[in-house]
Amino acid sequence: MQMQTQTSSSVVERYRAKTPKSAALYERARLAFPSGLTHDSRVLDPYPLFVERAAGPRKWCVDGHEYVDYFGGHGALLLGHCAPEVVAAVQRQAARGTHFGSAHELELRWAELIQRLVPGAQRVRFTASGTEATHLALRLARAFTGKDKVVRFLGHFHGWHDHVAAGSNSHYDGARPVGVLPDIVQATILMPTDDVQPTVSLLEARGDIAAVIVEPSGASWGQVPLPPGFLRALRDATARRGVILIFDEVITGFRFAPGGAQQAFGITADLCTLAKVVAGGLPGGALAGRRDIMEGLDFAATKAAGRERIAHQGTYNANPLTAAAGIAMLEQVATSDACERASDAAARLRAGMNDVLVREGVPWAVYGEYSLFHVFTNPNGLPIDARRFDPLALGFDGLKRSKSTALANQLRLAMLIAGVDIMGAPGGTVSAIHGEREIEQTVTAFREAVRLIAADGGIRDKSEHPHHPRPSADPSS
Ligand code: PMP
Numbered sequence: 023m024q025m026q027t028q029t030s031s032s033v034v035e036r037y038r039a040k041t042p043k044s045a046a047l048y049e050r051a052r053l054a055f056p057s058g059l060t061h062d063s064r065v066l067d068p069y070p071l072f073v074e075r076a077a078g079p080r081k082w083c084v085d086g087h088e089y090v091d092y093f094g095g096h097g098a099l100l101l102g103h104c105a106p107e108v109v110a111a112v113q114r115q116a117a118r119g120t121h122f123g124s125a126h127e128l129e130l131r132w133a134e135l136i137q138r139l140v141p142g143a144q145r146v147r148f149t150a151s152g153t154e155a156t157h158l159a160l161r162l163a164r165a166f167t168g169k170d171k172v173v174r175f176l177g178h179f180h181g182w183h184d185h186v187a188a189g190s191n192s193h194y195d196g197a198r199p200v201g202v203l204p205d206i207v208q209a210t211i212l213m214p215t216d217d218v219q220p221t222v223s224l225l226e227a228r229g230d231i232a233a234v235i236v237e238p239s240g241a242s243w244g245q246v247p248l249p250p251g252f253l254r255a256l257r258d259a260t261a262r263r264g265v266i267l268i269f270d271e272v273i274t275g276f277r278f279a280p281g282g283a284q285q286a287f288g289i290t291a292d293l294c295t296l297a298k299v300v301a302g303g304l305p306g307g308a309l310a311g312r313r314d315i316m317e318g319l320d321f322a323a324t325k326a327a328g329r330e331r332i333a334h335q336g337t338y339n340a341n342p343l344t345a346a347a348g349i350a351m352l353e354q355v356a357t358s359d360a361c362e363r364a365s366d367a368a369a370r371l372r373a374g375m376n377d378v379l380v381r382e383g384v385p386w387a388v389y390g391e392y393s394l395f396h397v398f399t400n401p402n403g404l405p406i407d408a409r410r411f412d413p414l415a416l417g418f419d420g421l422k423r424s425k426s427t428a429l430a431n432q433l434r435l436a437m438l439i440a441g442v443d444i445m446g447a448p449g450g451t452v453s454a455i456h457g458e459r460e461i462e463q464t465v466t467a468f469r470e471a472v473r474l475i476a477a478d479g480g481i482r483d484k485s486e487h488p489h490h491p492r493p494s495a496d497p498s499s
Pocket of ligand 1: 096151152156180272297299307
């Protein structure tokens, strides 16, 4: 396909030998979809894996091979695939009606669970995706403050709508992404995250800022972590200046803690956007937060205040099927130790993978927080010791801007050959149902993968120079 990668031939050959049915389906897919794909993050050279079914922490490709899965439905599947509670709720609801075009009790129970779990969720509005939730959050913030500008952070991903496109993927310079209106790009102020002070100063200096939106994990679910104190300083500065602070909890929500990053870090934003886990693995999202801001959607409140109301529709908002899945998921989050189990499993996985790197003498590192992991593949051959890796020392340029998509692609292929599906960042999300067996299997697969890549000359230490050139599109999850 079109990616300009330099994936080594023996890895590709083995992948091709293992997955001929995926190759055949991909030939058809190329005639149906641009790049043969339905989501940028599923890009894989020479072709993506076609999957037939999934269960628990595993999935099976069309050629019948089994994989431990860390794609996790792009992070939606905190309980793994086909969690019995979710399956039962969805089956029950499918037979009772998937869309009433009416109010229904399930939407209420779903919202009440969010209110119970998520700090500051005084009011909730459901959407059909995380992209829609961030779009709505920004419009509400602008309407509430009467101001236009939005502060975002370099590489932070908030979906694909126009207001969050610049600086979040492809080129990280904040320049206008093709197809986006220049005025919309100019309404965003893009800030770095290595130090919070420039943002605090900006907030102090300017009076035209409506909102600050941030991934509380750091860019791309923690690929570029935030320095300690960053979120607290943002909270303080925005509160002082009457600027709306939006936590984008599409990934962190119900994952970092039952109440998301807000609970985990003890910081309450003004608004938070939710998707993925909130919808139990079905399509859906939500915006939750301060009542006075959310009243921008309220017929009576806006009328009483003499304000124009924000119109918000969406055929699939709070549809009964998603509501049923969301309730089943959030009940598990609320009543079990699912978040903790997933985080513990991820910590053991990161440790096991780092152990492999140390033993194999590979200057890479595996890092991440809670139930997430990222693999730093060290494209510039820095002297890295996985046991003492500090991602903060590398910052955005070292961790994300200079990332090698070719090496990430090669690692994904090598892991698939060894029976594990990771995400392209490269990294993954761990579920509450990933147990010792999956961790052991993954660590073994990782050892095989790095050996395979090393044998192909894909691992370089500081004495050599990589020739994987193209830091480019990181389409997030
Ligand atoms: N915000 C963040 C932090 C995300 O990771 C994503 C999706 N990966 C989105 C927003 C967009 O969500 P969706 O894909 O549901 O539109």
